[in-house]
Amino acid sequence: MTIRIAVIGAGIMGADHARIVAEDLPGAKLSVVCDMDAARAQAIADQYGAEAATDPEGVIARDDVDAVIVASPDFTHAPLSLACIKAGKKVMCEKPLSQSSAECLDVMKAEEAAGSRHVMLGFMRRYDPAYIQMKRALKDGTIGRALMLHNWHRNGATPAGDFTGAMAITNSAPHEFDILRYMLDSEAVSITATQPKRSDDKVAPVVMVVQTADNQIVTIEVNNNAAYGYDVKAELVGETGSIATNHVSYTRLDKDATKSVGHDPDWRDRYAEAYRQQNRAFLAWVQGGDYPALASSSWDGYAAAVIAETGVKALESGSRQDITLIAKPEFYK
Numbered sequence: 001m002t003i004r005i006a007v008i009g010a011g012i013m014g015a016d017h018a019r020i021v022a023e024d025l026p027g028a029k030l031s032v033v034c035d036m037d038a039a040r041a042q043a044i045a046d047q048y049g050a051e052a053a054t055d056p057e058g059v060i061a062r063d064d065v066d067a068v069i070v071a072s073p074d075f076t077h078a079p080l081s082l083a084c085i086k087a088g089k090k091v092m093c094e095k096p097l098s099q100s101s102a103e104c105l106d107v108m109k110a111e112e113a114a115g116s117r118h119v120m121l122g123f124m125r126r127y128d129p130a131y132i133q134m135k136r137a138l139k140d141g142t143i144g145r146a147l148m149l150h151n152w153h154r155n156g157a158t159p160a161g162d163f164t165g166a167m168a169i170t171n172s173a174p175h176e177f178d179i180l181r182y183m184l185d186s187e188a189v190s191i192t193a194t195q196p197k198r199s200d201d202k203v204a205p206v207v208m209v210v211q212t213a214d215n216q217i218v219t220i221e222v223n224n225n226a227a228y229g230y231d232v233k234a235e236l237v238g239e240t241g242s243i244a245t246n247h248v249s250y251t252r253l254d255k256d257a258t259k260s261v262g263h264d265p266d267w268r269d270r271y272a273e274a275y276r277q278q279n280r281a282f283l284a285w286v287q288g289g290d291y292p293a294l295a296s297s298s299w300d301g302y303a304a305a306v307i308a309e310t311g312v313k314a315l316e317s318g319s320r321q322d323i324t325l326i327a328k329p330e331f332y333k
């Protein structure tokens, strides 16, 4: 049976999810593209022969929509995930689930009340071949016990509009918050955050140090105005070895006595395979499979939100802050 998917949000990620569903997801059909901006929804819908809509709750409730991908602005993620749970539909919601941990708890409560999982989050790095190999090297003992995870997360420039140092923590760094918990299989217990000073009024990098319950140290640099391109890398240092992600580039240019490789303009190309595998896992789940083994759940979204909230406090106060999570509910174990 073909699964009819609605994509909510027709911005940069919504358009990419629409393309993946329409062209790269056998067994799925892109039925509806929904955006508050009717022209934007129509433009994407027309590319793939889908219907355009502007009312997300209406779309979620439709009988001819089997599953939903939410890629609208961050503040809509939790309310739309709740609407999906209410409609009994499975949702692949872009990260973060919410910038408020209280809202994440609402989603968790609704999911628990519904009695089964409905939400998978778009923390796509879990599906990236580099992070998969890193996890494998840790699990099979190749690098020994993990000591440190270093992360560098650079965007060429902040998106148009107000982007703040706090948003580097609440919008960009949740990828690292999720990957550190997933990779190290340990909860974050404290965080510090600080920024160097730029000479202009652009958002300066935020540098964080997170400690885990197993006494591992995680460093995270988020630089949303790196100027040269999208560049995300990580190195996991173990007691007997270390594994780092490689820069992904198909070619190298040699010219004028210089070797050079290109940087991606943003995350879509760098993580193309991860997005594809993530959306395939979502489809397999909607088709009746088990909850995807690599997926981030509402609980993971809650944990990332608490780390982000605490990180903002650490940045504002200039001091180390303890991270406190509720006990993990049985439902998410």
Ligand code: ISE
Binding pocket: 154, 155, 171, 172, 175, 224, 267
């Ligand atoms: C964006 O939402 C993403 O998810 C990207 O991976 C990240 O690099 C960027 O900073 C976010 O704004």
